[in-house]
Amino acid sequence: MTLPVKSVIYAKVNRPDPTLLARAAKFGVADLHEGLGEIAGRMCLMSPAMMPIAPGQKMCGPAITAWNFPGDNLGIHAALYTAEAGDVLVLTNGGGHQGALWGDVACTFAQKRGLSGTVVHGATRDVDAIRDLGYPVWSTAISPEHPKKRGPAAANVPVVVDGVLVEPGDVIVGDSDGVLVIPQGLLDLAVTRAEVRAAAEVEFRRRIGDGEVLFDILGMRSLVADLGIEIKDCTWTDDRQV
Structure with missing residues (x-):
C-alpha cells in the first residue's frame, strides 16, 4: 500500500x-x-x-x-x-x-x-x-x-x-x-570567536601600517622552522647547479 x-x-x-x-x-x-x-x-x-x-x-x-x-x-x-x-x-x-x-x-x-x-x-x-x-x-x-x-x-x-x-x-x-x-x-561561540578574530585583525592592520612584514606578524617564520621547511637564499636554477 x-x-x-x-x-x-x-x-x-x-x-x-x-x-x-x-x-x-x-x-x-x-x-x-x-x-x-x-x-x-x-x-x-x-x-x-x-x-x-x-x-x-x-x-x-x-x-x-x-x-x-x-x-x-x-x-x-x-x-x-x-x-x-x-x-x-x-x-x-x-x-x-x-x-x-x-x-x-x-x-x-x-x-x-x-x-x-x-x-x-x-x-x-x-x-x-x-x-x-x-x-x-x-x-x-x-x-x-x-x-x-x-x-x-x-x-x-x-x-x-x-x-x-x-x-x-x-x-x-x-x-x-x-x-x-x-x-x-553554536551562535554564542561563533560570535565570541569572531569578535576576538576581528580585534586581532585590527592589530594586524596597524602593524602592517607601521611597516612590519605579514610573514612575521603571523608567526610564519617559526611555523616554517617547526615544519622543517628550508629557506634558501638563491634561485631554484642556482640550486640545481650546485
Missing part, C-alpha cells in the same frame, strides 16, 4: 536571542565561519554554487525553511506566510533547476514584509527585476521554467540546503563570500 504524502506548515519558529543576533550581524561570513572552528565551520558553509544574485549583498537572520517538490514552489508561499521582519527564507527543491522557486513578485512581498534575504537551493528567475529591487538573494541556479503549486510541500521543518542541514531558527549569514548556517547552539 502506498501512503499519501501529507504537506505541513509549522506556523511558529524558535528564533535566537535578538541581542546575540545583533552581534552576529556585525560580522561577515568569513569571520563567523572561522569562529565556528575547523569542523563545524566547514559543515555549516554552503558550497560556492550558492551565488549572490547581485554584488554587495548582505543578510543575517533566523531561517524560515521551505521544502518543495521538484518542479513545484508551493512551499515558498507557506514560508512567506509565516515569516516575520528580519527572517531569512531558505528554500529548496533538492537543487534542481526545474520550476523556478523564486521570482520578483515573491521578492517584492518579502521586501515589503521586511525580510533580510532569501537563499534558494534551486532556480531563481526575474533576476534583472530582483536586482533592481535591491533585495538580497542567493541561488544555485537561474531558470525561468514555470513552477507548479500542487505540493507536496513543508514549511519550517529541517531541510538540507546545498549539502548543509538547516533547522528553522538557525542563523543564516550571507555576503559576497557565500552563505553560512549557524545552529542556535
